[in-house]
Amino acid sequence: MAATQEVKPSNDTAVGTVVPRGGFIAAALTVLAAAAAVFAAQHGFSAYVVTLLALLFINAALAVSLTLTNGLTGLFSLGHPAFMTIGAYVAAILTFSARRKGSMLPDLPEWLAATELSMLPALLIAGLAGGLVALAIGGAVLRLKGHYLAVATLGLIIVVQGLATNWDGITRGGAGLSGLPRHVNVWWAFGFLVFVVALTWRMKFSSLGRAMMAVRENELAAECSGINAARLKILAFVVGAVLAAMAGALLSHLISVVTPKTYSVLLAFNIVVMVVIGGSGSITGALAAAAAITILSESLRPVEESVGLYGLSQVIVALCLILVLYLKPAGLFGSGEPAVVRRLFSGRKEP
Numbered sequence: 001m002a003a004t005q006e007v008k009p010s011n012d013t014a015v016g017t018v019v020p021r022g023g024f025i026a027a028a029l030t031v032l033a034a035a036a037a038v039f040a041a042q043h044g045f046s047a048y049v050v051t052l053l054a055l056l057f058i059n060a061a062l063a064v065s066l067t068l069t070n071g072l073t074g075l076f077s078l079g080h081p082a083f084m085t086i087g088a089y090v091a092a093i094l095t096f097s098a099r100r101k102g103s104m105l106p107d108l109p110e111w112l113a114a115t116e117l118s119m120l121p122a123l124l125i126a127g128l129a130g131g132l133v134a135l136a137i138g139g140a141v142l143r144l145k146g147h148y149l150a151v152a153t154l155g156l157i158i159v160v161q162g163l164a165t166n167w168d169g170i171t172r173g174g175a176g177l178s179g180l181p182r183h184v185n186v187w188w189a190f191g192f193l194v195f196v197v198a199l200t201w202r203m204k205f206s207s208l209g210r211a212m213m214a215v216r217e218n219e220l221a222a223e224c225s226g227i228n229a230a231r232l233k234i235l236a237f238v239v240g241a242v243l244a245a246m247a248g249a250l251l252s253h254l255i256s257v258v259t260p261k262t263y264s265v266l267l268a269f270n271i272v273v274m275v276v277i278g279g280s281g282s283i284t285g286a287l288a289a290a291a292a293i294t295i296l297s298e299s300l301r302p303v304e305e306s307v308g309l310y311g312l313s314q315v316i317v318a319l320c321l322i323l324v325l326y327l328k329p330a331g332l333f334g335s336g337e338p339a340v341v342r343r344l345f346s347g348r349k350e351p
Helices: 011-044 047-071 080-095 098-104 119-141 147-166 186-204 207-217 219-224 229-255 265-278 283-307 312-327 339-345
Strands: none
Touching: 011 047, 011 186, 011 339, 047 080, 047 186, 047 229, 047 265, 047 283, 080 119, 080 147, 080 229, 080 265, 119 147, 119 229, 147 265, 186 207, 186 229, 186 283, 207 219, 207 229, 219 229, 265 283, 265 312, 283 312
């Protein structure tokens, strides 16, 4: 009789059954600790610092959402500011005082002029509007690749800004919409960041994320293995647009104003820099780079005003980008996550 041999579960099996629960607990504890830090900051610092903290959270969410669009599928989209503008105006019109709409926005339909929503439904509708626009143009735009796609999405920013500037009866033209209700505070921004990170992490470490990264590495080989590359690209593009539109809505209600040039080409550059410095495809890198660039830019504003060197922060950010590309062309963390982060939140090896 052949000797029987005891079969022990492999490490991969143990990881697959045990670690996800532990990763969920670690993520929950991390969010609670971060929430406690936000609570302490809200009661220990000035309103200005707390507002900057909210801005940091929104910038980090934008960087992570662009990591989902560009980092996982290999697209080179610069269109986030266009979707942010769409989301900001949609949410602003929906939350604007019904008493002021009639005189300020005369071309609005009567039912829309009489509508005044709270922040949450307006935020969801703004995200839906951004996603629908992305879906409508995605089929044509995503046929392009590389710098051609970048130019096309850059043109989308110009088109949206032009519409917002010339559609006076709906958007109030170049004057924009001021005096928006300030529904958004640091907790809205923090909650949105947690949602974006959780969604992106879940997508990245799933079969869907692996398929996206396969398209990024070799689209032809991915299609030969049965992956629908076009569908995955549109999905990543639309999800990124939805998140960008929601971020634009939140930011406009944080600063209480939106104009056609609030979200410009310069913002597109900053978001792309955050992704490239952190590592295209790295969620941790996007968060770290967004925090560093936001803090650097805001801390240099008083220096720019005192010495009259406006734009100094952008020069320094550009120099940091050049330095990182020279020393680490793949970014700080490449397309992966640091080993300690992987072990803590997923326990699985980096795809």
